[in-house]
Structure formats: structure tokens, C-alpha cells
Amino acid sequence: MYLRNTKIALFMLTSLGLSACGNSQSPALTEEPALTAEDAKKFIDDAQAELAALQLPAAQAEWAYQTYINQDTAAVTAHLSGKLTARASELAKESAKFNNVEVDPDTRRKLNLMRNGLVMPAPADEAKAARLSQLGSELGGMYGSGKYCRSEDECFRLTEMANIMATERDHELLLEMWEGWRQVSPPMKELFAEQAELANEGAKELGLADVSELWRGSYDMPADAFAAELDRLWGQVQPFYEALHCHVRAELGEQYGEDVVSQDKPIPAHLLGNMWGQTWGNIYDIVKPEEKLDVIDVTAALAQHDYDEVKMVKQAESFFSSLGFEPLPETFWQRSQFSQPADRDVVCHASAWNIDSKDDLRIKMCIQKTGEEFAVIHHELGHNYYQRAYNHLPLLYQGSANDGFHEAIGDTIALSITPKYLKQIGLVDQVPDASNDIGMLLKLALDKIAFVPFGLLVDQWRWKVLSGEVTPEQYNTAWWELREKYQGLMAPVERPADAFDPGAKYHVPANTPYTRYFLAHILQFQFHKSLCEIAGDEGPVHRCSIYGSAEAGKALNDMLELGQSKTWQEALQTLTGKDQMDATAILDYFAPLKGWLDEQNKDRQCGW
Numbered sequence: 001m002y003l004r005n006t007k008i009a010l011f012m013l014t015s016l017g018l019s020a021c022g023n024s025q026s027p028a029l030t031e032e033p034a035l036t037a038e039d040a041k042k043f044i045d046d047a048q049a050e051l052a053a054l055q056l057p058a059a060q061a062e063w064a065y066q067t068y069i070n071q072d073t074a075a076v077t078a079h080l081s082g083k084l085t086a087r088a089s090e091l092a093k094e095s096a097k098f099n100n101v102e103v104d105p106d107t108r109r110k111l112n113l114m115r116n117g118l119v120m121p122a123p124a125d126e127a128k129a130a131r132l133s134q135l136g137s138e139l140g141g142m143y144g145s146g147k148y149c150r151s152e153d154e155c156f157r158l159t160e161m162a163n164i165m166a167t168e169r170d171h172e173l174l175l176e177m178w179e180g181w182r183q184v185s186p187p188m189k190e191l192f193a194e195q196a197e198l199a200n201e202g203a204k205e206l207g208l209a210d211v212s213e214l215w216r217g218s219y220d221m222p223a224d225a226f227a228a229e230l231d232r233l234w235g236q237v238q239p240f241y242e243a244l245h246c247h248v249r250a251e252l253g254e255q256y257g258e259d260v261v262s263q264d265k266p267i268p269a270h271l272l273g274n275m276w277g278q279t280w281g282n283i284y285d286i287v288k289p290e291e292k293l294d295v296i297d298v299t300a301a302l303a304q305h306d307y308d309e310v311k312m313v314k315q316a317e318s319f320f321s322s323l324g325f326e327p328l329p330e331t332f333w334q335r336s337q338f339s340q341p342a343d344r345d346v347v348c349h350a351s352a353w354n355i356d357s358k359d360d361l362r363i364k365m366c367i368q369k370t371g372e373e374f375a376v377i378h379h380e381l382g383h384n385y386y387q388r389a390y391n392h393l394p395l396l397y398q399g400s401a402n403d404g405f406h407e408a409i410g411d412t413i414a415l416s417i418t419p420k421y422l423k424q425i426g427l428v429d430q431v432p433d434a435s436n437d438i439g440m441l442l443k444l445a446l447d448k449i450a451f452v453p454f455g456l457l458v459d460q461w462r463w464k465v466l467s468g469e470v471t472p473e474q475y476n477t478a479w480w481e482l483r484e485k486y487q488g489l490m491a492p493v494e495r496p497a498d499a500f501d502p503g504a505k506y507h508v509p510a511n512t513p514y515t516r517y518f519l520a521h522i523l524q525f526q527f528h529k530s531l532c533e534i535a536g537d538e539g540p541v542h543r544c545s546i547y548g549s550a551e552a553g554k555a556l557n558d559m560l561e562l563g564q565s566k567t568w569q570e571a572l573q574t575l576t577g578k579d580q581m582d583a584t585a586i587l588d589y590f591a592p593l594k595g596w597l598d599e600q601n602k603d604r605q606c607g608w
């Protein structure tokens with residue numbers, strides 16, 4: 001994930017406006033007939049200057065808080081981000097006075113971006129706005145400092161528990177960790193419901209039905225058309241997902257016994273190598289092909305070559321340098337957090353920042369020396385290079401073409417971490433031949449394809465919650481209905497009445513919209529395919545690395561530097577020549593694996 005500037009949930013100028021005429025509304029403000037296009041321009045300029053001045057200290061305070069959670073840093077960040085959100089909400093509402101003023105397309109786009117740039121719009125009432133900000137901090141803090149204690153003196157933090165989920169194969173221990181982490185979230189439920197209520201008040205003041213309309217309406221197309229677009233993309237991937245699910249369930253059944261993994265039911269969610277069952281790459285050893293395959297163990301290779309955290313980041317930087325991007329600034333190395341501090345609570349969830357919207361780039365991670373984290377570092381740096389590519393634009397245009405683009409860029413780069421690349425940088429001696437590719441593709445599909453329905457359902461849940469279709473009493477059952485419907489997973493044990501399992505997923509208490517990750521999983525394969533063509537790679541697309549291709553680097557930068565000054569359709573066209581998202585690129589990438597899975601599944605009963 002990335003943070004462009006400040007408080008994750010409260011205000012990010014990263015989402016896109018609706019088309020100029022869409023979603024018109026009756027502003028609460030009285031319209032002054034004398035307003036002109038000049039007034040609109042001046043309003044935009046002043047607003048950008050004012051927001052920039054509020055953002056910087058808010059971003060600094062948020063960084064201090066996330067890298068040192070305590071009462072004081074929490075109070076300061078709540079105060080400053082509260083001020084920023086309140087002012088941004090006021091300006092968003094005020095921008096509506098230009099709804100009927102004839103302005104040039106550029107000004108109209110900025111006005112729309114201003115209105116749609118809120119994630120959790122604050123109500124005008126000052127006390128309510130302050131409360132909304134406080135709730136955001138409290139929820140974030142509960143997640144960040146959350147732990148599970150087995151006994152009085154034996155506690156686990158999330159990083160440790162995530163490790164256990166990834167590597168242990170004792171299903172009772174996995175269940176203990178799975179349930180243990182979910183003890184963090186029941187106290188969040190009431191605060192979350194209150195937060196939704198307050199933000200909905202803010203959304204109503206913007207002339208919207210609720211926050212979900214705001215979130216769905218930020219994609220250069222009408223909110224309902226966008227939802228339909230998501231369905232279309234999911235429909236393209238679904239058959240592949242079901243084949244993968246079928247194989248994984250069968251293999252888990254063999255590993256743990258069919259009394260634990262029943263073959264005609266959804267898969268119990270604690271056995272997939274991940275705390276949320278969202279990516280499954282960690283159970284590759286359980287589901288891998290029987291024939292002996294030569295699959296590179298990047299974790300082992302990193303250890304063998306004495307990679308520490310800094311060296312891992314330096315290596316990722318050199319990838320971008322090979323594409324023609326400038327090196328990261330010195331301050332990046334001084335100010336980033338690479339390792340988890342031993343003496344205090346921090347938010348470990350990886351993120352990338354541009355504190356001053358110019359060149360104060362940083363990443364915040366608790367890097368583990370694994371192949372997975374090596375890819376995460378490439379991903380986070382992708383955010384940083386994107387942030388820098390558009391830092392010359394007016395503030396309102398500094399953002400992702402749509403919010404999926406930011407997530408996709410980092411992942412696109414990570415797709416180039418192929419055996420060929422690892423050999424080029426000296427991490428491995430030999431590139432395994434193509435007969436070994438099924439292993440590599442399966443391992444990657446366990447992360448990329450398995451993730452797609454999860455990426456979709458988190459906001460399916462939240463849209464229903466924010467629109468009031470799902471009430472607080474139904475939060476948890478609605479969550480599990482979606483988990484079953486899309487992912488074919490189920491809770492391994494009956495959930496207690498007070499359970500609030502969505503709260504155990506970072507993006508829910510942190511109020512980060514999640515559809516971006518779904519989009520990113522579709523887009524990254526589209527980007528990768530185009531970049532490989534531009535780089536002149538002639539092999540199969542899953543073996544391609546754009547490392548060292550200045551042509552690909554330039555094509556990538558041409559898209560990145562647009563920020564959100566153009567629609568995402570235009571940005572997409574710049575790189576791929578097409579203005580529509582298309583999941584066939586992900587299917588093409590994994591095509592050899594689909595044949596293999598169908599063969600494995602031919603005598604199995606699939607579905608749930």
C-alpha cells in the first residue's frame with residue numbers, strides 16, 4: 001500500500017472525479033450568480049495552497065505516530081489530520097458552488113477531484129469532525145498495538161503470528177493463532193459503526209447518499225457502471241480461481257484429513273498460509289506438483305548472499321535505476337523504517353510515503369529477509385517512483401490515475417523478478433529450464449489468482465455497511481457470507497456473537513479502500529504484458545523481465561508522470577494502447593498452469 005501524504009483514511013487526494021456532468025447535486029450552499037470561471041480558478045489555486053500547508057505537518061505527525069505509537073503521537077496526529085480533514089471537507093463542499101459555472105475542462109476536473117478526494121468526509125459540526133478524527137486514530141492504534149496473549153507472559157504480535165500462519169503445519173496451532181488475532185477486533189466494532197455514521201453525515205453534506213457512493217464514484221465513470229465493470233472482470237477470472245480452489249482443497253484434504261478439510265464444503269480459512277486466507281503462496285509445499293521441479297528459493301538465496309534489510313532495498317532501487325529512473329534521495333535512506341524496532345509499537349504494515357509531496361520519499365516496513373518481502377520492497381518502491389514522477393503537477397493532480405494504478409505499478413515491477421533477473425543480479429547461478437515453469441506459475445497463482453476474490457469482497461462488504469444495507473448486528477455474518485460466496489472459504493470454528501472479523505484486517509480499521517487491490521491485480525498483468533512487448537522480449541510473458549530496458553522505463557514513466565491529470569482510461573491507453581481494463585492478460589500469463597490444473601482436477605468434485 002502507499003500513503004501519499006497523510007492520515008490513511010481521512011483525506012487523500014488520490015481518487016478521481018466523476019465525469020463533469022455526472023452526479024450533480026443540489027449544494028447546500030446558496031449559489032452566487034456572479035461567480036465566474038476566473039473565480040473557480042482562484043478558488044482551486046487557493047485551496048491547493050492551503051491544503052498543501054496543512055498536509056505537511058499532518059504527514060509528519062502521522063509518520064511519527066506510525067513509527068512510534070504512544071498517547072502523545074496519537075493525539076498530535078489526530079489533531080493535525082483532523083484539522084486537515086475538516087478543512088478539506090469544507091473546501092469539497094464549497095467547490096459545489098461552481099457546479100453550474102461554465103469552466104474549462106481542466107478546472108472542472110480539479111473541482112471534481114476536490115470533492116471526490118475524501119475517504120471519510122467529516123461533518124461540518126466541529127465536535128463531530130473531531131470525534132471522527134479521534135475514531136480513526138483509535139481504530140488504527142488498536143490494530144497497530146494488537147496482540148494475542150496465550151498466557152500472562154506469552155504474547156504474540158501480528159508479525160510473529162503471521163510467520164506461524166505461513167510456516168507451521170499443525171492445524172490446531174494455526175487455529176489458535178487465527179482465533180487469537182481475531183480477539184483484537186471485537187472492541188473495534190462499536191467505534192467502527194460510529195465512524196461510518198459520522199462519515200455518512202459528511203457524505204450527505206456533499207450531496208451524496210452515503211460514503212459508498214463517494215468511494216464507487218471515483219473512477220471516471222458512474223458508480224453503478226463501475227460496479228458492473230468489477231463484475232465483468234471477476235467473471236473473466238472466476239473459472240481459473242475455481243480450478244485453483246479445487247486443487248488446493250484436495251491437497252489440503254490429503255495433508256490434514258478430510259474430517260478437517262471436507263471436500264464438498266468451503267475451505268477452512270486458517271489453513272492457507274495467511275492470516276486472512278488472501279494469498280496462498282505459503283502453502284506451496286502442500287499443493288505443489290509431485291514431480292521434482294527446480295524452483296528457486298529466493299529466501300535461501302538472499303541468506304546465502306548475506307542480504308540484510310538495507311541491501312535488499314538497495315537491490316530493488318537498482319532495478320528502477322536500470323530502467324532509467326534517478327536514484328532515491330539521500331533522505332530516503334536516513335528517514336525510512338526498514339526494521340521493526342524492539343522497544344516500541346509501530347505500524348508494521350508496509351507503506352510508501354512522500355511526506356512533502358516533493359522528494360521526501362520513505363518506506364516504512366518491518367522487513368523480513370524472505371523472497372516474499374523482497375518482492376514487497378520492489379512494490380513499495382514502485383509507489384515512491386510513481387509519487388516522484390508526478391510531483392511536478394498541481395497538488396490535485398498528484399495521485400494515481402485510478403487508485404488501482406498505484407498498487408499495480410509496484411507489483412508490475414515485482415513480476416519482473418524472474419529467474420532471469422535473479423541470475424543477472426547474481427543471486428542465483430542458473431535459470432531453471434521451461435519444464436520447471438509449472439512450479440513457478442503455481443506458486444505465483446497462489447498469491448495472484450487466489451487474491452482476486454478477496455480483493456473484491458472487502459469493499460463489497462464495506463459498501464453494504466456504509467450504505468446501511470448491512471447493520472452492525474449483521475457485520476460478521478455478512479462478512480462470512482461474502483467470504484464463502486467469492487472465495488469459497490469458511491470460518492474454521494463458529495464465531496462468537498461479539499466477533500468482528502473484518503476488523504482483524506488492517507484496511508478496515510485503517511479505512512483504506514480495498515477495490516484498488518483488486519484492480520491492481522488485473523492491471524499489473526496488462527502493464528507487464530505491454531512493457532515486455534516494448535522491451536522486445538520474445539519469450540512467454542511469465543519469463544519476461546524488463547530489468548535493464550530503458551525503452552520500457554520510458555514508456556512506464558510516460559504513464560506515471562500523468563498522475564491523475566488525465567482520466568485513468570487515457571493513462572491506460574498511454575502504456576497499453578487500450579482504454580479498458582482486461583483480465584485476459586492475467587489468464588494469458590498463467591495459461592500453462594490452467595491446463596495443468598484441469599488435468600489434476602479431472603476426477604475431482606469441484607465447487608462449494
Ligand SMILES: [Zn+2]
Nearest residue numbers: 001002407410
Ligand atoms: Zn502498495
